Amino acid sequence: MRRDGDRLVEHLAAATRGVLICAPFIKAGVLRRLLQTIPSHVTVRVVTRWLPAEIAVGVSDLEVFDVVAARHGARLELLDRLHAKIYVADHAALIGSANLTGAALGWSDKPNLELLTTLASTDEAVRQFLEQLAEARPAALEERDRMRRLVEELHVPELNLVSDATTTAPAVLWLPQLAAPSRLFQAYMPQTRDRLAASVLEAALSDIDALGIPSGLQEVAFRQAVAASFERMPAVQRILAAAADDLRDADGADIIHQMPVARDLDAEQQWLIVREWMTSFLGDRYEIAPASFVVRLKPGAGRT
Known part of the structure; x- marks a missing residue:
């Protein structure tokens, strides 16, 4: 069975103009791997959310800020109420349940059961969602540092939930x-x-x-x-x-x-x-x- 991550790599690598990567949970290593497959001239917009409890157990990485900053023509935005997962390459969109974690994309020993399906970015539901992404705000260095302090203040114990935790892990804490x-x-x-x-x-x-x-x-x-x-x-x-x-x-x-x-x-x-x-x-x-x-x-x- 073809892994969702391999399909996503192929999808993003085919972009010629612009890419949108939108998911609430993003691991830095997974994002770095995806960015390496996108042609260097293609602009990249990454939209995610940062919640202290989720970052504390590692389902999302603040280092995503540095990964995006290191790529020319890429920008990172935050939307606190984000739940959707959508990956747009030019006019084609992959949508479904998979976050950007190894478990979600099939790149782990115990992968999640996920679904990604293709829609045109002109589909009415997709178009309306993309319009709502205008609410997202640019991720600033100050916010990253503030979030890091909040995570430290949570005093979350080491629970080994972090590497590729699924969406059910974070709020248990x-x-x-x-x-x-x-x-x-x-x-x-x-x-x-x-x-x-x-x-x-x-x-x-x-x-x-x-x-x-x-x-x-x-x-x-x-x-x-x-x-x-x-x-x-x-x-x-x-x-x-x-x-x-x-x-x-x-x-x-x-x-x-x-x-x-x-x-x-x-x-x-x-x-x-x-x-x-x-x-x-x-x-x-x-x-x-x-x-x-x-x-x-x-x-x-x-x-x-």
Whole structure:
């Protein structure tokens, strides 16, 4: 069976004018290998996202900044809410599930099961997506250095998840710190955050950074962004899967106890925080049964 990485190399090598490489997770070695196959006169635009928890466990590399900077005619941009994977060479696009990691492209001993398919860049869905990439911002040296400091502050233990971790690895290391999620928007707004205690503000800003919430959102959009990012975190996904049936406090704490989560709280305290976030941001589907404190899907909500 032909590997997706080999197909991607052939696709990009055929470019004569311009290439777009767009994926949330990019390993520096993989990107370097791809850039070497693209003709030197072809312009290259790389769009990715940098979230501290993901970088901390190695699913994305900050060194991508240096790889792109070393190539003439290449630029790196960041888009915090990016999830799509699309690789455009001139007017042809490969789209699908594969990030730029060895496991995703079939260049590892245990490759992921991925899909890449070809579409014309003039396809309406592709065209609309490419227009939205105008939101991406140039990656600056200052932001790379700031992100590196944030990663160091996470104090993530060495877990050997890094070389070609799949998309399910990074957020297993993140769970919310803010015990009162109702204060999150107050911390997000510069004009109101000074009313919060220092410890509350520190926890809130750490959570906002980990979730990759962009600045400038109004409250409704902010809550939607937090809910979407929170729900995507693999540690949270594991908890949500368990909550499809009644999830008692002891069981929720036990799930968290088994996770390699970097935290100062014990599992029981961490579970209570997660429980509050679930009902605050996913309250349309989850509730706490008052008699038994069981977190469960609301009747008729269905599974996601």
